[in-house]
Amino acid sequence: MSEEMNVDEKMIDGEGEMEHALDHLKSELSKIRAGKASPAMLSSIMVDYYGSSTPLMQVSNVNTADSRTITIQPWEKSMLAPIERAIFEANLGLTPMNDGEFVRINIPPLTEERRKQLVKQAKNEGEETKISIRSARHKMLDFIKKEVKAGYPEDAGKRKEEDVENLTKKYYKKVDQLIEAKEEDIMTV
Missing domain, CATH: 1.10.132.20 (Ribosome-recycling factor)
Known part of the structure; x- marks a missing residue:
């Protein structure tokens, strides 16, 4: 048995x-994006946070403003540039725009x-x-x-x-x- x-x-x-x-x-x-903005699209992005590689979601609020825009609001303003750099380096085909408060990403139509x-x-x-x-x-x-x-x-x-x-x-x-x-x-x- x-x-x-x-x-x-x-x-x-x-x-x-x-x-x-x-x-x-x-x-x-x-x-995998389907033309609609989703915070999950950025889930694999790692940001240099004071010398250590940290998930983007742990250094900022990531939301969707509308179906074509992702907004990233870092908890510290000094993180704007590292976040922008990390998104570029992730090679997702997305262009982040830093306005001094938020990093915005417009999702182009596919x-x-x-x-x-x-x-x-x-x-x-x-x-x-x-x-x-x-x-x-x-x-x-x-x-x-x-x-x-x-x-x-x-x-x-x-x-x-x-x-x-x-x-x-x-x-x-x-x-x-x-x-x-x-x-x-x-x-x-």
Whole structure:
């Protein structure tokens, strides 16, 4: 009976890995802009804050003034120039404007070509996520096969393998749904 517990624990671990891969995909997709201003677009930017690399969100308030403008209000005025520099260096294709109080970023409308590039980027993220899901699936199946060799009932092992395949299909479907939604978001003018 202890083998069953081990197989079930491995199934739970595997599903946790798949869920983590899906969460990572959601995070990465939120960084891909779809023509609308979003503070998430700047979530990966690190600013030099008194010699240490600090996330932009920890040295300023980042908001959207409207659907095309992001405003960044640093907590210290001396941070305006480092924030502006960090945005330029991040190479996001955004031009920050410093007015002495705020750093404003106007989000230009996307060209058709740029939209297609962003869709391609989103699909690549989806493929990376599917690779992570396959990796978790592989670990679970290997574990089940090892347990069957060690005395776990073969028919129960086959059922667990089917469960793993169904779980994999479920997560693949979730990835496809996220990518389709992001593609629609990007292509909507």
